[in-house]
Amino acid sequence: MATDPVTPQAPAGPGARREWPLWEVFVRSRSGLDHRHCGSVHAPDARLALQLARDVYTRRQEGVSLWVVRADDIVASDPDAKPELFDPAADKIYRHPTFYVLPPEVDHM
Amino acid sequence: MDAVTTTPALDAASLLRLGDNALILGQRLSELCGHGPVLEEDIATTNIALDLIGQARLLLALAGQREGRGRDEDALAFLRDAADFRNVTLVELPNGDFAQVMLRVFLMSSFQVLAWEALSGSNDADVAGIAVRSVKEARYHAEHSGEWVIRLGDGTDASRARMLAALDALWPYTAELFVDDAVDAAAAAAGTGVVWASLQPTWRQRVEPVLAEATLPVPAATPFRSRGRFGVHSEHLGHLLAGMQQLHRAHPGATW
Numbered sequence: 001m002a003t004d005p006v007t008p009q010a011p012a013g014p015g016a017r018r019e020w021p022l023w024e025v026f027v028r029s030r031s032g033l034d035h036r037h038c039g040s041v042h043a044p045d046a047r048l049a050l051q052l053a054r055d056v057y058t059r060r061q062e063g064v065s066l067w068v069v070r071a072d073d074i075v076a077s078d079p080d081a082k083p084e085l086f087d088p089a090a091d092k093i094y095r096h097p098t099f100y101v102l103p104p105e106v107d108h109m
Numbered sequence: 110m111d112a113v114t115t116t117p118a119l120d121a122a123s124l125l126r127l128g129d130n131a132l133i134l135g136q137r138l139s140e141l142c143g144h145g146p147v148l149e150e151d152i153a154t155t156n157i158a159l160d161l162i163g164q165a166r167l168l169l170a171l172a173g174q175r176e177g178r179g180r181d182e183d184a185l186a187f188l189r190d191a192a193d194f195r196n197v198t199l200v201e202l203p204n205g206d207f208a209q210v211m212l213r214v215f216l217m218s219s220f221q222v223l224a225w226e227a228l229s230g231s232n233d234a235d236v237a238g239i240a241v242r243s244v245k246e247a248r249y250h251a252e253h254s255g256e257w258v259i260r261l262g263d264g265t266d267a268s269r270a271r272m273l274a275a276l277d278a279l280w281p282y283t284a285e286l287f288v289d290d291a292v293d294a295a296a297a298a299a300g301t302g303v304v305w306a307s308l309q310p311t312w313r314q315r316v317e318p319v320l321a322e323a324t325l326p327v328p329a330a331t332p333f334r335s336r337g338r339f340g341v342h343s344e345h346l347g348h349l350l351a352g353m354q355q356l357h358r359a360h361p362g363a364t365w
Contacts, residue, residue, distance in 0.1 A: 020147070041149045044260065051253050055153035 019071060022046035023049040025057055035067050043068075115233035117232035119301040121176035122195070122292050124236075125185070126338050127224075128168030132186055133346070134217060135161030136353050137204055146207055153253060155339040157214060167239045187357035198335035199282035201346040208271035211257035213279055218250035219315045220286050223308045232300040239355045255319045262323025272325060280328040285335045286312070 020042040028037035038057050043049035049068040058066065077085060089095070138158035145151025161320040169182040180188075200217060204210050225244035233239045261268040289297075296302025317327055335343070356363060 042147060043135065048256055048260075051256065052149035052153060055156050055253075056149055059152070080199055 020044050021072065023053070023068040024071050024074060025049075025053040026067040026069070027057055027063035029052075029063055031064060036063065038062070040071060041068070113207070116234070117299060117301050118175060119231065119233045119296055120292065121172045123296045123302050124168050124172035124175060126195040128165050128172055128185070128199055129194050130217075130221075131161045131168060132165035133167055133194070133349065134200040134213075136198065136349060137202075138210070138214070140204060140352075141210065151340040154210070157250050157253070160250065164239070164243050164246070167242075167318065171235055171239070181330045182320075183357065187354045189341050191350055192340050194337075194346060194350075195340060196287045196337050197282070198337035198343055199279065200283065201337060201343060201349055202279070202282065202344055205275065205278065206271055207257075208261050209275040209278060211254045211261070212272065212275040214250055214281050215254035215258050215319065216279060216316065218247045218254060218296040220283075220308070220312055222251055222315070223311055223325065224303060224305075227303040227308065231302070236301065252313070258319055258325070259323045262320070262325040269324075272323065276320075276325055276328055281331050281333045282335050284330070284333065285338060288334060288338070290339065 009104065021042050021044075023043055023046075024040050027038045028035045041049060041052045042055055043052050050066055053066050053068050053106055057063065135158045138154055138161065141151070142155045142158065143151065145154055155274065165186070166182050169185045173180045173182060173185055199213065202213070209271075225240040225247055228236055228240035229244060231240065255265060262272040263269070264272075287306045289305050293302060293305060297304045320327055335341075337343070337346075
């Protein structure tokens with residue numbers, strides 16, 4: 001059976017601690033910039049995840065906007081698949097747009 | 110002496126009452142630094158404590174100036190005895206459990222939101238400035254603590270029992286928030302202060318929907334009135350001050 005490599009399995013059984021779920025936190029540092037991943041918080045639900053992300057990650061003026069997303073909902077690539085996913089790109093320098101001479105009109109694009 | 114145009118100024122006694130509320134609740138919350146139920150909430154609670162201590166510094170510094178006896182914010186915070194503090198009794202009670210901690214922040218900051226909104230229109234420009242800054246902080250404090258009141262009240266049997274007990278313990282002390290004396294009346298008449306009793310209906314409009322969402326009853330009014338704002342404190346304030354003031358009194362002027 002193929003197991004999903006990215007979804008952490010909650011500990012089962014009567015002795016298992018029920019932890020709050022993990023939320024990944026994305027902060028936009030200034031208007032116009034992208035939201036950037038900056039860390040994670042444990043929180044019981046979305047509203048408190050936003051509040052706790054605010055308290056943990058923006059207390060020194062780091063942000064103007066926050067996203068939180070359940071870590072469980074992120075589908076990630078398998079770290080063990082790195083050789084077939086990413087290594088083949090290493091020797092294909094022709095994929096970099098460095099072999100074209102740009103006309104001067106677009107120099108400052 | 111030549112007649113001068115006096116700028117409206119809130120009196121030192123009223124400023125002490127405002128500043129001491131912020132200072133003592135800030136001190137109570139700072140006791141929890143490193144003791145939060147989870148790391149995230151530990152930081153959240155400590156942020157609130159720091160906001161309140163920041164407000165207290167501004168208010169006590171201004172109180173010291175208005176008083177004109179050469180006392181700065183440190184002298185007022187660290188060198189007064191319990192009977193000279195003017196905070197409401199609600200903020201000096203021991204923290205209790207997490208339900209009690211969050212309910213107190215909720216009840217108090219719901220009041221602070223209204224107080225700062227009203228004082229934003231004070232004739233006293235210094236006070237209005239502090240109020241405009243503080244109301245944003247108070248809104249978040251009320252929001253965050255309110256979320257916990259809802260989750261614990263409408264949570265498990267155990268969390269609900271704790272929130273009900275917290276409500277029983279703290280609610281009677283909220284009546285004091287809306288008691289006015291001659292000092293308050295004079296400040297309100299001068300346009301620098303607020304008639305606290307006038308905030309009670311709006312406070313209930315803010316608090317009661319949250320209690321309803323938390324499936325908690327609104328406790329009945331009782332004739333009990335605490336009188337911390339008038340200098341009559343519970344036995345808990347002295348213990349709090351012993352911890353808060355010990356370092357400054359043992360090492361006057363200590364800095365780091």
